[in-house]
């Protein structure tokens with residue numbers, strides 16, 4: 001690879017690279033992907049080993065600090081996060097000012113930006129103590145905001161966090177508990193959600209992470225950068241695909257058109273018709289996360305006693321697509337979003353909350369990438385070039 005920033009100074013050469021297909025925006029030591037071979041590693045550890053054996057916070061520490069935590073480090077990290085779960089009471093006014101019809105992703109991103117207003121004196125990117133404290137604050141408070149966004153969308157009362165519970169248990173209780181009765185923890189749900197969140201924790205320089213880094217490069221703080229990342233994640237070509245997949249599966253079921261007919265419409269490139277949850281900029285092989293999620297889907301639905309015809313439609317779609325020349329020649333395989341929605345639905349999450357779950361999973365990666373860039377010392381603002389194709393100079397008509 002070549003360092004084009006130096007080359008362009010020497011030669012005046014500028015690369016036009018729509019979608020940054022060939023342009024590395026940074027060096028990084030966090031996540032390794034081999035898209036041809038379908039390999040994903042966080043700090044060197046294969047994703048399947050982490051998903052099977054680690055906890056969400058353990059992986060968060062690994063991503064942020066580079067090594068697996070010792071038992072004491074993990075206990076200290078967990079304890080600090082538990083102590084920071086409460087939101088300022090005034091934020092309730094913020095939530096009530098938003099319409100109940102608001103998309104939970106909009107609520108999450110705007111409340112994350114609003115959170116910054118409470119910590120303006122403690123958010124200097126050049127102050128390592130502020131940076132570390134805000135990692136804890138964001139990890140602690142975003143799941144609470146996410147659950148509020150969910151509760152608001154269904155008109156239910158917000159619960160306060162219960163710090164005797166683990167990170168994922170607390171999150172489930174905030175989403176599914178109510179004021180009237182104690183919430184019963186279901187270990188199957190806890191482990192299944194923990195695995196899914198681990199699979200989402202980082203994915204190198206995807207669109208939302210690149211957004212986080214670009215905003216951070218201006219000297220903006222973690223709240224501003226993460227809020228921008230959440231906005232970027234919401235699009236249907238990125239994290240929003242998990243919601244779009246469920247909508248697609250539901251439409252196929254409800255229209256009665258059949259899976260073959262739908263695939264034909266995809267291949268004919270009918271306007272607005274894509275096989276959502278398929279294809280990836282980097283993976284030209286089966287997404288290793290999707291492999292794990294597909295396996296989990298059967299296990300989790302069986303353990304929760306859910307029989308969902310949408311899972312059968314998804315499997316049939318995959319089978320037809322993988323055997324079809326259109327998808328084969330373009331290396332289109334299921335990505336992480338293809339099967340997650342079916343599991344989230346079985347857990348009881350509404351479709352509009354799916355991408356919020358992605359955001360909670362991705363948060364440690366965003367924080368790790370923000371911190372890596374901040375420590376990097378390059379201090380260079382991200383500022384792409386353009387190829388100007390507009391009018392040359394012309395004169396404003398004389399009056």
Ligand code: ACO
Nearest residue numbers: 236237238239241266274275276277278279280281330335
């Ligand atoms: N359905 C049908 N055709 C597709 C799909 C799809 N899901 N994905 C790509 N293609 C086709 C394109 O139309 C294009 O065909 P062409 O060569 O005949 O023009 C070819 O495959 C290459 O696709 P590009 O769009 O150029 O690939 P790119 O790397 O730019 O886009 C993306 C990747 C956005 C993920 C794309 O595959 C897509 O839109 N997928 C559906 C949305 C989705 O699932 N997004 C989630 C991605 S994972 C994540 O963000 C967590």
